[in-house]
Structure formats: structure tokens, C-alpha cells
Amino acid sequence: MAPTPNWLRRRAPRPEAASDPLWVVCPDCNDRIYKKDLADRLYVCPKCGHHFRLGSLERIAMLADGDFNELGANLVTGDPLRWVDRISYPQKTANDRAKSGMLESVVVGICAIASVRVGLGVMDFSFRGGTMGSVVGEKIAMLLEECGRQRLPAVLICASGGARMEEGMIALMQMAKTSLAVQRLGALGLPLVTVLTDPTTGGVSASFAFQADVIIAESGAAIGFAGRRVIDQTIRQKLPEGFQSAEFLLEHGQVDMVVRRTELKSCLGNVLRMLQAKAVPA
Amino acid sequence: MNVILELEKPLLELEAKIEDLKKFHGSQRVDLSSQIRELEEKALQLKAEIFGSLTPWQRVHLARHPKRPLALDYIAQLDDFIELHGDRAFRDDPSIVAGLGRLGDIPICVIGEQKGRDTKENLYRNFGMPHPEGYRKAQRIMRMAEKFRRPLVTFIDTPGAYPGIGAEERGQSEAIATSLLTLAGLRTPVIVNVTGEGGSGGALAIGLGDHIIMLQHSIYSVASPEPAASILWRDASKADEAAARLRLTSDDLFEFGIVDEVIEEPLGGAQRDPDTVIAKVLAADRRAIERLSRLNADDLLDRRYEKYRKIGSHTELVDDRAAR
Numbered sequence: 001m002a003p004t005p006n007w008l009r010r011r012a013p014r015p016e017a018a019s020d021p022l023w024v025v026c027p028d029c030n031d032r033i034y035k036k037d038l039a040d041r042l043y044v045c046p047k048c049g050h051h052f053r054l055g056s057l058e059r060i061a062m063l064a065d066g067d068f069n070e071l072g073a074n075l076v077t078g079d080p081l082r083w084v085d086r087i088s089y090p091q092k093t094a095n096d097r098a099k100s101g102m103l104e105s106v107v108v109g110i111c112a113i114a115s116v117r118v119g120l121g122v123m124d125f126s127f128r129g130g131t132m133g134s135v136v137g138e139k140i141a142m143l144l145e146e147c148g149r150q151r152l153p154a155v156l157i158c159a160s161g162g163a164r165m166e167e168g169m170i171a172l173m174q175m176a177k178t179s180l181a182v183q184r185l186g187a188l189g190l191p192l193v194t195v196l197t198d199p200t201t202g203g204v205s206a207s208f209a210f211q212a213d214v215i216i217a218e219s220g221a222a223i224g225f226a227g228r229r230v231i232d233q234t235i236r237q238k239l240p241e242g243f244q245s246a247e248f249l250l251e252h253g254q255v256d257m258v259v260r261r262t263e264l265k266s267c268l269g270n271v272l273r274m275l276q277a278k279a280v281p282a
Numbered sequence: 283m284n285v286i287l288e289l290e291k292p293l294l295e296l297e298a299k300i301e302d303l304k305k306f307h308g309s310q311r312v313d314l315s316s317q318i319r320e321l322e323e324k325a326l327q328l329k330a331e332i333f334g335s336l337t338p339w340q341r342v343h344l345a346r347h348p349k350r351p352l353a354l355d356y357i358a359q360l361d362d363f364i365e366l367h368g369d370r371a372f373r374d375d376p377s378i379v380a381g382l383g384r385l386g387d388i389p390i391c392v393i394g395e396q397k398g399r400d401t402k403e404n405l406y407r408n409f410g411m412p413h414p415e416g417y418r419k420a421q422r423i424m425r426m427a428e429k430f431r432r433p434l435v436t437f438i439d440t441p442g443a444y445p446g447i448g449a450e451e452r453g454q455s456e457a458i459a460t461s462l463l464t465l466a467g468l469r470t471p472v473i474v475n476v477t478g479e480g481g482s483g484g485a486l487a488i489g490l491g492d493h494i495i496m497l498q499h500s501i502y503s504v505a506s507p508e509p510a511a512s513i514l515w516r517d518a519s520k521a522d523e524a525a526a527r528l529r530l531t532s533d534d535l536f537e538f539g540i541v542d543e544v545i546e547e548p549l550g551g552a553q554r555d556p557d558t559v560i561a562k563v564l565a566a567d568r569r570a571i572e573r574l575s576r577l578n579a580d581d582l583l584d585r586r587y588e589k590y591r592k593i594g595s596h597t598e599l600v601d602d603r604a605a606r
Contacts (some may be wrong), residue, residue: 078595080538081529085514103599134594141591151413163482163504165514168528169540173593175462175483176490180587183466203504206483208441210459225454225483226445230509233444233518244450254453 014108016054021145026050042261049262053198055100056107056124059157063120070109071146072139076102080134081168085178089166093128100126104135106274107161108143113155114269116276119147124156125199131164132204137174138191144181153191153272158209161227162202175207182211191275193268196223196246196255214271217246217255229275286343288549289332296325304458305384310605339465339522341531341563345479345501349553351560353394353437356477360385363392372452374417377408377440380423380487385435386570391427393420394437397478410479411444414457417487424464432469432572436488441506443484458487467489471574471582473567476532476541477552481506492586494540495563496532498547502540505528540593542605543570 023032029048038045042062043052060068076093083089097103105127111120121143123130140156147154163171185192194212196205198221206225209215217223224244231239242248246258259267286397300321307314336344344350350534357363363383368374380393395412398404427434443454465472465488472491480489480502496502505513510528514520537543552559574582 072597075596076599077595081527082597083527084522085527086300134596138596140592162513165504165510165524165528167595169502169530170538170593170595171483172486173540173590175486176466177590177593179459179490180466180590184587185464186463187467205455206458206487207462208459210453210456211463223455224450225443225458226450227513229506229512229516231445231447231450233512235447239447243447245325252451252453254456268361 006041008011019104020165024052028036030059041114044261049219050262051263053125053159054261056102056122057173058105059122060109060111060120062241062261063122063155063157063268065110065115066111068109068111068120070107072108072142073103075079075104075135075138076132076239080170083166083168092166096127096229100124104139105130105132106136106139108139110146110150110152110202110278113272116267116269116272117150117152118272119143119150119152119154120157121154123159123279125159125161125206128164128281130159130204131171132174132178133163133167133171134165134174137171137177140174140178141181144185147186149189151188151190151202153275154185155193156208156212157195157197158200158204159197160200160202160204162204164258172203178208179211182208186213191272193271193275195259195264195268196249197221199223201225201227213275215251215255216264216267216271217258219246219258219260221246223249264274284343284346284348285340286347286551289340290406292326293325293332293550296321296328298536300325326438329549338525338528338531339507339521341499342479342501342507342521342525344499344551347551347553348399350478351552351556352399353396353439353477355554355556356437356475356560356563357381357383357392357394359564360390360392360426361387366419366423369415369422372415375404375408375413376406376414376420377410377444378416378420380419382426385564385571386569389430389432390432390571391423391432391434393423393434395440395485395488397439408444410440411442411485412440412487413444413446413449414452414454417457417461420488421461421464424461424468428468428470431470433473433575434468434566435473435489435492435568435571436475437477438480438485438489438502439478439500440481441479442481442509443487462490463488466586468582469579469583471571471577472586473570473574475563475567476500476502477563479506482485489495490586490590492574492582492589493542495543495545495566495570496535496541496561497545497552497559498532499551500532501530502532503528538593 026045028050031047108121140197192212359381365381397410398407474491476496497589507525511524512518
């Protein structure tokens with residue numbers, strides 16, 4: 001893994017999710033993995049290749065060449081519905097901030113990936129399940145607008161359970177807001193590449209995730225519109241093997257390629273360079 | 283069971299009794315006018331009692347009332363309509379109706395989500411839950427609206443896009459995403475009518491537009507209350523609680539600036555006087571078209587961008603992250 005860039009060191013360290021400080025167990029093959037090894041291997045199980053979920057900061061450290069110029073770093077959500085269920089929505093987001101070390105479920109900024117300057121947005125499932133509310137909509141729009149000003153391609157790494165229920169219709173409208181921003185970027189002739197990681201569902205998959213010029217799925221990711229639980233409850237029949245997996249989507253013509261995490265950075269570099277290649281004047 | 287049907291039962295019974303009395307009054311030459319007047323007053327009072335203060339959950343059921351005007355009822359009142367079928371790739375999805383029409387002397391393109399009125403119709407219309415091919419049919423009509431420079435008018439009435447195996451295999455996400463992208467750049471006015479139930483991305487897929495009209499007793503929600511409850515609390519039976527929290531009524535959405543115009547319904551709901559409601563909706567569509575048609579396409583797109591750009595609720599955290 002690349003050395004930690006300066007911008008990352010400013011953050012609160014990511015608290016360890018599991019109780020064991022040294023070892024983690026792979027959910028696929030049950031192998032015990034030394035944590036330090038796992039980080040070095042980009043959180044891919046050395047035995048079976050299972051891709052662990054990655055936070056925004058680890059993902060940026062893995063993809064960005066050097067510095068990362070973050071946009072909207074201090075944006076936090078309001079509470080437009082004054083939502084309370086078991087606890088209030090502000091309490092839920094406060095808990096998630098403490099747990100994840102993140103202010104929201106997306107980080108956006110300008111950086112270089114394999115020497116190509118891009119606008120990069122990375123979602124984080126550990127904050128409210130990567131759900132899209134006001135801040136995600138705002139930051140994605142900010143990023144795509146900045147890409148337009150600087151004439152940069154955009155890369156969005158998706159990981160989301162969909163629209164955030166606690167922001168109601170205001171969350172749903174972020175699908176419209178981000179779609180408009182994607183449309184403007186495209187009208188400027190600038191490319192959008194999305195990477196669908198585990199999981200990419202709901203309002204995010206039904207907006208910018210599937211609006212890209214090139215759609216890359218990370219190996220093993222679950223990708224779909226409706227969650228398995230909702231489909232189960234609706235149709236009440238057994239779902240086919242590998243349903244909604246990255247490989248399933250490739251087979252059904254929904255994504256351009258399935259890429260292993262270890263190859264993602266070089267793959268993005270190649271795709272971006274190819275998209276930016278200028279036609280030779282006749 | 284639709285809770286509104288239960289709720290309005292005594293009212294309907296009373297109204298049937300009044301009808302009977304009126305018939306008797308006319309045929310038997312017995313003067314029953316005072317009794318009729320008395321019962322009519324009672325009916326009015328009962329109606330105000332039942333519909334004056336509905337809970338959000340009851341409003342969800344009112345929006346799903348089987349007698350409520352559906353997309354095709356509005357379309358039937360256009361001055362002309364030719365239905366167009368199919369996505370040219372897989373099949374025709376009956377849960378979305380689309381075509382060319384005329385509103386007065388204005389040629390328009392129309393897309394509507396169509397529920398059924400009874401079980402048989404609902405099976406055919408898939409309860410108004412479109413598959414990807416439905417959205418792809420809608421995209422054809424959107425592009426046609428731009429090509430032939432006519433406004434697009436849509437009618438939203440769906441619990442959501444269909445969650446099933448085939449829908450996923452054929453790219454439900456992509457179908458909705460591409461509908462949104464198409465509407466985002468469509469160089470012609472887009473008028474959206476929320477006439478019944480607006481559920482999630484499946485509704486928004488034909489709902490990104492320049493002027494959003496909502497019927498007073500329709501609902502529009504980030505997810506239908508049942509799946510919302512299942513997402514929030516893993517318990518779809520708490521749908522009434524979700525309905526109460528999601529702020530899905532026309533008042534709420536007007537307040538949030540998501541809806542531009544609310545059209546009042548008669549006491550008890552649109553099904554009690556469908557003709558008047560349909561006429562009011564179409565008149566509002568016409569006014570919006572006339573207003574928006576004065577803008578050139580670039581200004582229209584800028585206006586559309588700004589309209590959605592400002593929807594959101596966020597603030598800058600004042601202290602630095604390192605301080606936390």
C-alpha cells in the first residue's frame with residue numbers, strides 16, 4: 001500500500017471494527033488473517049480472494065498517486081424531517097461519525113490516479129450504510145461541477161444501500177440532482193467512470209452508478225436495484241446462484257468489466273487514458 | 283385491506299340511503315324533502331369527520347383508493363391520444379402507458395404509470411410496478427418529445443419499480459438511471475403530475491421535470507411505507523409508523539419546495555368527483571406548458587438544474603475534524 005498521504009493523517013484514525021486487535025476471520029473461507037497482512041493486500045483475503053469492504057480513506061490511499069484535494073470536507077447533514085424513531089436522526093449520524101471517523105458517507109476531491117488527473121468521489125458503507133442524503137448529493141454535484149471547470153474526467157466509487165430514509169423525499173431528490181450534474185459533465189464531453197463495489201443498490205445504483213460511460217464492477221460485489229430482502233418478500237421464491245453478483249451483472253450485459261481490487265488502479269489508469277486519447281487529425 | 287374503504291363505509295351507506303329516499307320521494311309523491319335534507323346534512327358532517335383529519339397512514343390508503351382516477355382516465359380526457367407500445371427490444375410493459383396526444387391545441391407526449399382497478403387489471407398492469415422495458419419505452423417517448431419539440435407530460439402512480447429476478451437481470455437500475463439522465467438533458471418542457479402514489483426511484487424515473495404538480499391527497503415518498511419500514515426496522519408491518527415519519531403528503535412536499543403546485547381535491551378524495559379533478563389537473567398542465575414554452579431550451583435546462591441543485595439540507599461543520 002502507498003504511504004499515507006498528508007491529508008489522510010489529519011483524520012481521526014479508523015477504529016478497528018473487530019474486537020481482535022491482530023487477527024480477522026475471512027467470512028468466505030473462515031481463514032484467520034493477520035491484520036497487517038490484510039492491509040498490505042488491499043483487504044483481499046490471501047487464501048480465497050474475498051474482497052473485504054473498504055472505507056473511503058483506505059480506498060483513496062489505494063488509488064490516489066499523492067495528495068488529494070478534498071472538496072466540501074466539513075459538510076454535515078441537516079435534519080429536514082426532524083426524524084425520530086428509536087433515537088433521533090442527528091443522534092444516529094453522531095453515532096456513525098464516532099464509529100466510522102467519517103463526517104458523511106462520501107469523500108470527494110481532486111487527485112491523480114495512475115498519473116491521470118481526475119475528480120474522485122468515494123462512498124463509505126460504514127457511515128449509514130453508504131446511504132445518499134443531502135450531503136452525498138451536494139458533494140457529488142460539487143465534484144462534477146469542479147470537474148467541468150477544470151475539464152477533468154470524474155471517477156465515482158460507489159458503495160451504498162440506497163437513498164437515506166431519514167431524509168425522506170429530500171434524499172430521493174438527490175438522485176435527480178446528481179443526474180443533472182452527470183448530464184452537464186457529459187454535455188461538456190468529459191467522461192465519467194464508476195466503480196461499483198460491495199454493495200451498490202437502490203437510489204445510488206439507479207442514478208449515477210449506472211449513468212457512467214464506463215462501468216467497472218469490483219470482483220464479488222453485490223449490485224442491484226432492489227435488495228435481496230425486498231425481492232425475497234415480493235416473489236417468495238429461491239433466488240438463482242450468484243444473483244446480483246458483479247459476475248452475474250457482467251453476464252447480463254449490465255457492466256463493462258469485473259476487476260479485482262489489486263488491478264483496479266492500473267485498470268482505471270488505462271481506461272481514463274483511453275477515454276482521453278485525442279483522435280489524430282487527418 | 284384498504285383502511286379508507288372501511289373508513290368510508292358508513293358514509294357510502296348513508297349516501298345510498300339518501301339516494302333511495304330521493305327515488306321514493308320522486309315516485310310516490312310523498313314529501314320526504316325534510317328527511318332528505320336532514321340526512322344530507324348528516325352525511326356532510328360525517329364526511330368532514332372522516333376526512334377532516336386523516337392520519338398519514340390513512341392518507342396512503344386514500345392515495346391508493348381503487349376508484350381514484352388513474353393515468354388512463356386523465357389521458358382519456360385529452361383532446362387526442364395515440365398509444366405507442368413497446369421498448370423495441372424486449373416487450374411492451376403495460377404498467378407504463380405512453381404516446382402522442384393533444385391538450386387543447388398543444389401537441390404533447392405523454393407517459394403514465396398505470397395501475398389496475400380490480401385484481402384482473404392489476405395482474406395485467408403488475409399493480410403499476412414497471413419493469414426495465416417500461417422505463418425504456420418511456421425513454422423512447424422522452425426522446426420523441428425533444429425531437430418533435432413538444433412538451434412532455436407525465437403521470438406518476440406507482441408503489442415503485444418492480445423488484446424481481448427478471449427486472450434485475452434486465453437492468454432495473456440502468457433503466458431508471460438512464461430515464462433520469464434523459465430527463466435531465468431533455469430540451470423541452472417536462473410537466474409532472476403526481477396523481478396517486480409516488481414510490482421511490484420508480485416514480486422519479488418519470489418525475490424529473492420543470493413543474494411538479496401534486497394532487498392534494500396523493501403521496502410521494504422516498505420509498506413506499508412498507509419497504510421503508512422493512513429497510514428501517516426490518517419489519518414491513520410497521521408501515522403505518524413509516525408513513526407517519528416519511529413526510530409524504532402534498533403539504534409536506536410543497537413546504538420542502540419539491541412540489542411546485544398542489545391541486546385541491548373534493549372532501550373525501552378525487553374519486554368523489556373525478557371529472558372536475560381531471561379537468562383541474564389538465565388545466566394546470568396547460569398553464570405550466572404555456573409558461574415554460576416561452577423559455578429557450580438553454581434557459582429551460584439552467585432553470586431545471588437550479589431547481590434541483592438547491593434541494594438539500596446541509597451545513598458546514600465549524601470546527602476542524604482534527605479537533606473532534
